[in-house]
Amino acid sequence: MELEVRHLRALCAIADAGSLHKAARQLGVSQPSLTTQLRRIERALDGELFLRERTGCRPTPFGRTVLGRARPLVAEMAALVAEARALAHGPRLRIGSTASRALPGWLRRLHRRLPDTETSLVVDVSANALLRMVDSGQLDVAFVHEVEGSPLRVPAGLQMHVLMEREPQFVSMSRDHPAARQAVVSLRDLAADRWMVDPSVDGEWDGLRRVFAGAGLDPPVLHADYHTATSLIISGEAVAPCQPTSGPREDMAIRPLSGDPLAVRLLLATRPGAHAEVYEDLRDAYREAALRTPPYRAWLHHHASPLLEAA
Numbered sequence: 001m002e003l004e005v006r007h008l009r010a011l012c013a014i015a016d017a018g019s020l021h022k023a024a025r026q027l028g029v030s031q032p033s034l035t036t037q038l039r040r041i042e043r044a045l046d047g048e049l050f051l052r053e054r055t056g057c058r059p060t061p062f063g064r065t066v067l068g069r070a071r072p073l074v075a076e077m078a079a080l081v082a083e084a085r086a087l088a089h090g091p092r093l094r095i096g097s098t099a100s101r102a103l104p105g106w107l108r109r110l111h112r113r114l115p116d117t118e119t120s121l122v123v124d125v126s127a128n129a130l131l132r133m134v135d136s137g138q139l140d141v142a143f144v145h146e147v148e149g150s151p152l153r154v155p156a157g158l159q160m161h162v163l164m165e166r167e168p169q170f171v172s173m174s175r176d177h178p179a180a181r182q183a184v185v186s187l188r189d190l191a192a193d194r195w196m197v198d199p200s201v202d203g204e205w206d207g208l209r210r211v212f213a214g215a216g217l218d219p220p221v222l223h224a225d226y227h228t229a230t231s232l233i234i235s236g237e238a239v240a241p242c243q244p245t246s247g248p249r250e251d252m253a254i255r256p257l258s259g260d261p262l263a264v265r266l267l268l269a270t271r272p273g274a275h276a277e278v279y280e281d282l283r284d285a286y287r288e289a290a291l292r293t294p295p296y297r298a299w300l301h302h303h304a305s306p307l308l309e310a311a
Helices: 005-017 020-027 031-045 061-089 103-113 127-135 204-214 226-234 276-291 294-302
Strands: 050-053 056-059 092-097 118-123 141-147 159-168 170-174 195-197 221-223 240-242 252-255 263-270
Touching (some): 005 020, 005 031, 005 061, 020 031, 020 056, 056 061, 103 118, 103 276, 127 141, 127 263, 170 226, 195 204, 195 226, 204 221, 226 240, 226 252, 263 276, 276 294
Parallel strands (some): 092 141, 195 221
Antiparallel strands (some): 050 056, 141 263, 159 263, 170 240, 170 252
């Protein structure tokens, strides 16, 4: 078997994800298929590239050597394809983002500012995956959040622009939850509830676990994606962290947490030379989304947020 770029891309994905399961999901293939492909690559190179452990995969010394040569090749190929497509199709702006209520306003502003530029959007729960896509030339910019205490793996060479240093995370619960009668709730008000987290969101479970430990709490936790979580929250089966720009909803209560123990940093990652207007339009779109959400608007006024100064 001759090695191809797709094989090198698979090796990089396994190393970055730390497990075959996560890498397979990122690549859009089944885990058995990726496992078979890895075995073929190892046979072709006549050496073991990863140690398979109960907690995932980690590169062997031989694997680290191969990855050191593979990464620049993968990045160069992605950049070549991206630049060729840009030349063939004219101006393009490829945007990546984790979920955000600011996205519609951001795209609207970009379309108005850059009417002749073709704009595409990739939404992913994994901020680290989006950063890798910017680094490899698959995206031009990515709007991501970094969970407090869980730094993102930022590739060298990316430019990182801080949109908000510390965005508080609110909590969503059923409308008839006892704590929903309060304007602000504490972690102890929710200590008996089951908390729902999405383990595929980089750093979220670790961040929540740290906050619980710091408060001396150990509530039960459910692992599921947030689309599944909505019905559980509405029915009172769980509570969950949420962005402060969420809501309002008739079937769900969203409240700030006392002391703001949960927070993220909002970042825009760009390739060198990206449009400066991209950040400006994102900032204005985020402000718009924040100010039309009453609980978050009140929080911003109470904390004299710099976000209000530019309003």
